[in-house]
Amino acid sequence: MFAENLNELASILNGRLHGKTAPDPVRHVETDTRHGFKPNTVFFALRGHNFDGASFLDHAARRGAMAAVVASDVDTPTPLPLIKVTDPLRALQTLAARHRKRFKAPLLAVTGSNGKTIFKDFLTGILGRDRFVISSPGSYNSQVGTALSLLRLQPEAEAAIIEVGVSQVGEMDHQRAMVQPDHGVLINIGMAHLEGFGSRKMIAAEKLKLFADMRRGNLLLPDDPLLADYVPQKETVLYRGDDAQLPRLLQVQAVAPGQAQLLFRFHNAGEQALDLAVDASFREVFATIEMGVRAAFLMGASAENIIAGGGAYRPPHARMEIWKAQNGAVLANDSYSSDPVSALAALRVFNHYPERRKIFIFGGMTELGQGGNYQHEVVGEEAARQGVDQLLTIGDLPGRTAQVFQQRRGADACRRFESVDACNAYLSQTSTAEDIILVKGPRALGLQQIGVHFKERLAQTVYYINLSRIRHNLMVFKDRVPPGTRVMVMLKAFAYGTDASHVANYLQPHVDFFGVAYTKEAVNLRRAGVSGRILVQLVRIEDVDEIVALSLQPVVFSLEVATALSRAAKAAGKTVKLHLKVDTGMGRFGVFPHQVADLGQAISALPGLEIEGLMTHFSAADDPNDDAFTQKQIDLFKQARDHLAARGIHPRLLHAAATSGVVRRPDAHFDMIRLGLGMYGIYPSPAVAEEIQLKCPIALVSRIGSLKSYPADYPVSYNRRFTTPRESRIAFVPLGYHDGLSRALSNKGYVRIAGKKAPIVGAVCMDFTPVDVTDIPEAKVGDPVLILGEWQNQAIRVEEIADLEGTIPYEILCRLSERIQRIYLLDED
Numbered sequence: 154m155f156a157e158n159l160n161e162l163a164s165i166l167n168g169r170l171h172g173k174t175a176p177d178p179v180r181h182v183e184t185d186t187r188h189g190f191k192p193n194t195v196f197f198a199l200r201g202h203n204f205d206g207a208s209f210l211d212h213a214a215r216r217g218a219m220a221a222v223v224a225s226d227v228d229t230p231t232p233l234p235l236i237k238v239t240d241p242l243r244a245l246q247t248l249a250a251r252h253r254k255r256f257k258a259p260l261l262a263v264t265g266s267n268g269k270t271i272f273k274d275f276l277t278g279i280l281g282r283d284r285f286v287i288s289s290p291g292s293y294n295s296q297v298g299t300a301l302s303l304l305r306l307q308p309e310a311e312a313a314i315i316e317v318g319v320s321q322v323g324e325m326d327h328q329r330a331m332v333q334p335d336h337g338v339l340i341n342i343g344m345a346h347l348e349g350f351g352s353r354k355m356i357a358a359e360k361l362k363l364f365a366d367m368r369r370g371n372l373l374l375p376d377d378p379l380l381a382d383y384v385p386q387k388e389t390v391l392y393r394g395d396d397a398q399l400p401r402l403l404q405v406q407a408v409a410p411g412q413a414q415l416l417f418r419f420h421n422a423g424e425q426a427l428d429l430a431v432d433a434s435f436r437e438v439f440a441t442i443e444m445g446v447r448a449a450f451l452m453g454a455s456a457e458n459i460i461a462g463g464g465a466y467r468p469p470h471a472r473m474e475i476w477k478a479q480n481g482a483v484l485a486n487d488s489y490s491s492d493p494v495s496a497l498a499a500l501r502v503f504n505h506y507p508e509r510r511k512i513f514i515f516g517g518m519t520e521l522g523q524g525g526n527y528q529h530e531v532v533g534e535e536a537a538r539q540g541v542d543q544l545l546t547i548g549d550l551p552g553r554t555a556q557v558f559q560q561r562r563g564a565d566a567c568r569r570f571e572s573v574d575a576c577n578a579y580l581s582q583t584s585t586a587e588d589i590i591l592v593k594g595p596r597a598l599g600l601q602q603i604g605v606h607f608k609e610r611l612a613q614t615v616y617y618i619n620l621s622r623i624r625h626n627l628m629v630f631k632d633r634v635p636p637g638t639r640v641m642v643m644l645k646a647f648a649y650g651t652d653a654s655h656v657a658n659y660l661q662p663h664v665d666f667f668g669v670a671y672t673k674e675a676v677n678l679r680r681a682g683v684s685g686r687i688l689v690q691l692v693r694i695e696d697v698d699e700i701v702a703l704s705l706q707p708v709v710f711s712l713e714v715a716t717a718l719s720r721a722a723k724a725a726g727k728t729v730k731l732h733l734k735v736d737t738g739m740g741r742f743g744v745f746p747h748q749v750a751d752l753g754q755a756i757s758a759l760p761g762l763e764i765e766g767l768m769t770h771f772s773a774a775d776d777p778n779d780d781a782f783t784q785k786q787i788d789l790f791k792q793a794r795d796h797l798a799a800r801g802i803h804p805r806l807l808h809a810a811a812t813s814g815v816v817r818r819p820d821a822h823f824d825m826i827r828l829g830l831g832m833y834g835i836y837p838s839p840a841v842a843e844e845i846q847l848k849c850p851i852a853l854v855s856r857i858g859s860l861k862s863y864p865a866d867y868p869v870s871y872n873r874r875f876t877t878p879r880e881s882r883i884a885f886v887p888l889g890y891h892d893g894l895s896r897a898l899s900n901k902g903y904v905r906i907a908g909k910k911a912p913i914v915g916a917v918c919m920d921f922t923p924v925d926v927t928d929i930p931e932a933k934v935g936d937p938v939l940i941l942g943e944w945q946n947q948a949i950r951v952e953e954i955a956d957l958e959g960t961i962p963y964e965i966l967c968r969l970s971e972r973i974q975r976i977y978l979l980d981e982d
């Protein structure tokens with residue numbers, strides 16, 4: 154809790170409360186309306202260079218904020234109580250500092266020019282083995298991020314690790330006042346970004362300010378001549394890299410591709426080996442890891458926990474955008490940054506597309522200092538190892554990469570281009586539907602232009618699908634079920650309209666089974682390289698050979714299909730593991746509970762079949778009014794299990810719960826859960842929404858195709874279903890019911906342009922939709938239009954659209970036409 158009520162909050166923040174106070178305590182704060190708000194949240198409307206939080210007050214109100222903190226000059230009308238302060242950012246920091254003071258466990262603050270997030274994640278993994286550790290989420294280390302991290306401190310925690318960054322001189326004073334570290338670590342000073350001794354010195358001075366108020370505790374500094382004269386505060390214990398007390402990295406050894414073994418000497422526990430899933434050439438990473446081991450040691454971790462916890466560390470993923478081009482090729486663009494860690498991480502994208510021809514477009518890496526040549530060679534090695542078929546380099550920077558790659562794969566597999574344009578021209582002539590093209594290089598090179606010829610042929614409407622967020626949601630569900638519960642991800646209907654092959658390849662490592670409706674869908678997944686287990690719901694006799702040949706697993710509820718499967722399995726010399734389905738009240742597929750024993754027994758007698766699973770499906774688990782009915786389904790399912798057991802049949806995997814069941818019926822998790830809608834951040838019903846918080850991974854975005862002004866009293870679109878009540882400006886969005894935007898939204902739905910609501914007026918047409926932008930005078934042709942989902946601080950919930958047109962969110966998602974361009978985002982946030 155941050156304050157007893159709004160009055161108290163206003164007084165803490167030195168602000169003035171306008172509007173009604175509520176008796177409720179303030180429990181949470183948010184600065185971003187894209188996040189789901191918990192009850193009792195106050196929204197801080199921060200200002201940045203390109204945004205003003207105050208323009209999202211509306212959104213915050215709808216998210217259920219209890220109040221907002223705004224700058225004193227804000228006069229936007231809003232139903233929210235407002236606390237006006239001089240500077241909302243400083244107010245947030247004041248609150249964070251106050252909250253931090255109440256936290257009594259040791260707080261370690263880490264700063265440095267790079268590797269802070271790796272250090273923090275690595276150390277958290279070690280300390281987390283025997284104590285409750287809170288650490289900054291993601292790479293929250295800015296002025297805002299650090300404050301939000303501190304506001305997450307909970308009194309029960311036994312340690313905290315807080316990342317602190319600065320981007321300008323002067324910022325550290327604010328950070329220090331908030332963070333008040335007990336222990337400190339400086340990882341490194343400007344090794345990558347800065348030339349010239351003078352500015353490095355300035356950076357060092359700025360970073361060291363973080364520790365200026367430390368009175369006790371340990372301070373760990375790197376071996377850097379720049380710090381040789383540093384004198385800490387009186388009782389702070391200073392450790393430098395060469396301290397004999399500290400664990401020392403003796404040796405790094407490559408043990409397998411992407412696997413390194415680090416040998417440490419502990420002065421009290423002898424030599425210990427740490428196994429890491431990192432390429433052995435990552436020198437920068439190892440320096441950071443060594444710091445992490447030392448910090449863990451200083452925080453009291455045992456050598457045993459350091460080795461076990463550190464070994465579980467996995468380096469972060471790349472950040473990329475994945476397009477499916479019109480010609481069918483897949484284009485993975487990762488040109489945000491280019492350094493060895495992210496380049497090698499980006500190459501892993503090829504793992505997800507085993508069946509495709511692999512093309513790697515590389516612009517090289519900058520900011521490498523001494524090891525530049527060597528690091529470029531490592532990338533060439535790794536590209537060859539990943540089975541890259543063609544390496545296309547641009548400019549001179551990646552020369553060494555090309556050299557090494559050529560030695561492995563031959564001169565033909567490599568081409569060099571002077572410019573991005575030349576490379577583009579080559580690609581447009583040679584790229585085919587079978588390609589996966591990875592684009593990687595420094596931002597300054599303009600590699601985003603690669604594939605422009607794909608983008609130009611795009612429809613104006615793009616469907617963004619954030620795979621990292623889908624994975625996040627999957628993990629949220631996994632956290633709700635007991636460890637060891639299996640997970641099936643349902644990929645029917647084109648993976649709810651998101652395209653099954655991308656989702657499947659990306660989630661494969663986290664999933665035990667995929668589920669589809671029809672055999673055809675499973676065949677497509679196999680073609681796309683999905684090698685895991687796939688359960689097919691509706692198998693026809695005509696499908697049995699394919700089921701056997703592709704090692705698919707059928708759901709069975711008829712002896713006829715079972716007999717055909719047995720025959721096919723026997724002919725191929727294989728065993729088919731099937732799942733029996735019971736109809737406990739869904740009224741769709743499956744045998745009734747009293748029939749299951751006979752069917753099970755008959756199937757057991759057939760050769761080549763094994764009853765691996767027993768399943769049922771709930772009819773209304775989303776609806777509290779039907780909880781008694783769901784209970785009856787659960788009871789009948791257990792009876793079916795018992796009937797089978799009485800005949801000596803014990804399926805290993807019992808499963809019943811889909812999204813709603815997982816969330817609302819912990820008593821129905823059994824051995825496996827089957828997830829669909831929830832992974833897309835959508836709640837099947839309000840009762841489900843109350844229980845779980847998911848991220849929205851999708852956004853359907855179009856552009857204004859044309860604009861026209863009409864006099865008052867003029868009809869718009871088919872059948873004159875709308876007549877302008879005043880002089881009006883109408884925008885036409887190039888998307889209609891052919892794309893999956895329901896005609897039922899005519900005169901009912903809305904879109905968002907520049908953060909504002911633009912109502913759909915008149916009839917939705919086949920390829921166009923008219924929207925009223927009279928009140929958005931800044932709207933112009935080409936401006937982005939949000940149709941559904943979450944995008945750039947705007948949101949339209951799919952649930953809301955479903956309500957407007959009288960259907961369920963499921964239908965909205967899977968109706969989106971396959972002609973809409975899908976772009977996949979990988980972005981750990």
Ligand SMILES: *Cc1c(COP(=O)(O)O)cnc(C)c1O
Nearest residue numbers: 643770811812827828829830831
């Ligand atoms: C579609 C489906 C699911 C997933 O349902 P969601 O509500 O989308 O989670 C689970 N099991 C079966 C049998 C299904 O057909």
